[in-house]
Amino acid sequence: AQTVTQSQPEMSVQEAETVTLSCTYDTSESDYYLFWYKQPPSRQMILVIRQEAYKQQNATENRFSVNFQKAAKSFSLKISDSQLGDAAMYFCAYRSEGEYGNKLVFGAGTILRVKS
Amino acid sequence: DAGVTQSPTHLIKTRGQQVTLRCSPKSGHDTVSWYQQALGQGPQFIFQYYEEEERQRGNFPDRFSGHQFPNYSSELNVNALLLGDSALYLCASSLGNSYTIYFGEGSWLTVV
Numbered sequence: 001a002q003t004v005t006q007s008q009p010e011m012s013v014q015e016a017e018t019v020t021l022s023c024t025y026d027t028s029e030s031d032y033y034l035f036w037y038k039q040p041p042s043r044q045m046i047l048v049i050r051q052e053a054y055k056q057q058n059a060t061e062n063r064f065s066v067n068f069q070k071a072a073k074s075f076s077l078k079i080s081d082s083q084l085g086d087a088a089m090y091f092c093a094y095r096s097e098g099e100y101g102n103k104l105v106f107g108a109g110t111i112l113r114v115k116s
Numbered sequence: 117d118a119g120v121t122q123s124p125t126h127l128i129k130t131r132g133q134q135v136t137l138r139c140s141p142k143s144g145h146d147t148v149s150w151y152q153q154a155l156g157q158g159p160q161f162i163f164q165y166y167e168e169e170e171r172q173r174g175n176f177p178d179r180f181s182g183h184q185f186p187n188y189s190s191e192l193n194v195n196a197l198l199l200g201d202s203a204l205y206l207c208a209s210s211l212g213n214s215y216t217i218y219f220g221e222g223s224w225l226t227v228v
Contacts, residue, residue, distance in 0.1 A: 004158075033215050043204060045159075045219035091158050095215060102213055103149065103172055106158030 002027045002096050006107035013082045014115050020067075021077045021110050023092030033095035034068065035104070036077045040088040048090070051075065079112075087114040118143065120209050120220035128226045129197050137192040137223045141209030145218070147171075148190040150182060151206040153222070159206055165190050166212075194225075202227045 003026045013019035025034070036048040051059045051068050058066050063083075067076045079086055092107040121140045129135050141148050147166045151159035161174035165184035184190045188209075194201055204222040 042221060043206075044221045045206065045208075047217070050215065093158075103161040103164060103174065104151075104159070104208075104217070105161070106151075108158050109156075 002029075002094050002105045004092050004094050004105050004107040006092055006110050008110045009108075010111045010113070012113045012115060013079070013086075015084060016081055018078060018080045019082055019112065021079075021090055021092075021112065023075045023077070023107055025073050025075065025092070025094050025105075027073070027094065027096075029097070032097065034066075034075045035093040035095065036064070036066070036075075037091045037093055037106075038086075038088045039091060039109070045091070049077065082114050084114050084116060087112055120145075120207055120218050122205075122207050122220040122223050124223055125221070126224045126226075128228060131197055131199060131227055133197050134193065134195045135197060135225060137194075137205050137207075137225070139190045139192070139207030139209075139220060141188050141190070141207075142218045145209035145211050146188050147210045147212060148184060148188065149208045149210075149217075150190070150192045151208065152176070153204040153206055155203070162192070197227045199227050201225065 005024045032053045034051045038046045038048050049061045049064050063080045065078045089109045091109045094105045123138045149164040150162040153159040163173040164171045168184045179195045181193045206222045207220045208217050210217045
């Protein structure tokens with residue numbers, strides 16, 4: 001079974017600085033997707049960034065980028081120029097492909113606090 | 117364009133009771149998944165519905181059941197509620213097997 005591990009329960013960053021959130025996963029599959037989701041106090045999951053396992057190039061979305069190390073099964077999220085609005089719970093997720101349908105496997109989350 | 121909508125937002129039930137949660141997927145989406153998120157934890161996959169059939173199921177007991185209607189909306193039913201069922205229940209929708217998944221804001225269930 002696939003598992004996702006986020007080893008940092010909580011992280012803090014100063015406004016305008018850079019922070020990296022860690023994620024490792026375990027799978028025997030060769031083709032899959034990885035995601036970072038943001039969950040603000042409203043509780044709605046918001047997709048931050050997506051990485052296809054077959055792509056070697058790391059995904060980037062504005063201030064958000066990932067460091068995808070397939071052999072090491074590592075998928076970290078870097079947030080540059082941190083803003084107060086980035087404060088939230090961040091979840092790393094793996095998209096498992098079942099024979100029929102698919103599901104997301106989430107890590108336990110990292111609380112990100114942004115200091116002004 | 118409405119996104120994923122869930123109802124009710126909050127509810128309180130007593131142990132042993134039954135509860136029904138509802139979800140309307142984003143317009144054009146035909147696949148609905150349900151997740152349980154206990155306080156301080158990541159969401160756990162319950163099951164997924166497509167074309168009114170359960171397509172995949174997570175490690176949840178049979179007390180958890182669901183349904184998808186012809187208009188793609190879905191219900192999650194939980195029987196014989198336990199204190200441990202207290203959680204945020206998230207609904208997510210997508211078009212087929214697309215990796216673009218939209219989540220609702222969830223239904224907070226408290227079992228007392």
